[in-house]
Amino acid sequence: MTKPRWKGKGSAAKAVGEPMSKIVSELESSLINSDSKAFVSGCSVLLEANSEQTELLNRACFGHPIITSQQDQQWFRLCLEEAFYMFYFLKCLKIKGYDSSAKNEVELWHLMSSKREMFPELCKAYSHLRMKNWVVRSGSQYGVDYVVYRHHPALVHSEYAVIVLSDTSDDADERLRVWSDFHCTTRLCGSVAKTLLVLHVHKNGSGTNSPMCLENYNIEEWTITRWNPEQNREDSVFQFDERTDTQI
Known part of the structure; x- marks a missing residue:
């Protein structure tokens, strides 16, 4: 595994203090306990978020915020895979026209499969x-x-x-x-x-x-x-006699 390249002093300690699993768990709870809705739009899903959810979505790196003129409302654009992950695996995303029933899970699956x-x-x-x-x-x-x-x-x-x-x-x-x-x-x-x-x-x-x-x-x-190839050069392993040009 490659070593992480942290951005600035203290970044590693901050990541340890705020594990991503904890942030995602907080996002799950916030979305489950709210009436925030999402809907499929083209090849993405748009999610309405309040101020708390906006902070958690940004910290958990789900979706991308959409600039709007509304001060008290934020929209996020989710790609199909992350939206379905939140809908099906995390059970925290409510997509308009689809609920957690097996029938609607399959319908949403087929819709997204047809789009990407x-x-x-x-x-x-x-x-x-x-x-x-x-x-x-x-x-x-x-x-x-x-x-x-x-x-x-x-x-x-x-x-x-x-x-x-x-x-x-x-x-x-x-x-x-x-x-x-x-x-x-x-x-x-x-x-x-x-x-x-x-x-x-x-x-x-x-x-x-x-x-x-x-x-x-x-x-x-x-x-x-x-x-x-520089890591596999023979002359880094063997020594040679310069007088006779033979391997020692």
Whole structure:
């Protein structure tokens, strides 16, 4: 595992004092005990938040705030995976037109699956990382699916650039199929001081008909780094006699 690169003195201590699991738990309680509503809008979910929830959403790094002219109301834009994670796994998000019944969970699942390619695999990967208390954000600026942080991005730099792959043979996503793809991606990750983390989602024949299939999916994790020839030079191991140019 790579070492965290903290932003400034005291950041590590602050992260220890305010663990992400505690912040997410506070957010859960606040949303469950409120009448805040959310609704699907295009390929995202819009969430109405009060001042307390706005602070917790920002601290827990869920969604992105939308600038409005309303002083006492804040809206957040959630990507489909994080909205479904909050709806299905945390049970704290109320999405308009859908409740926690099995029927409506399946309906929402099919709606979101129709809006984003590889939604089941991305949802599994997102929940996998979040359940390990990683902060997960979009990695589109680096050409990957996600970037993950040990804590809030204000305290620490992201450590991993994440690509999600599926074991479906007819998958339209052809990333990392040839060696040149690996080479280009690892060079990019190295240039921004991130390790490439590949999450290979195996469906195990479960299909994508309902969110229940996620329980049968499993994830294979790979970390991929570039080989540094300077770390494998023979002359760093062997000594040579300069007079005869032979190995001692």
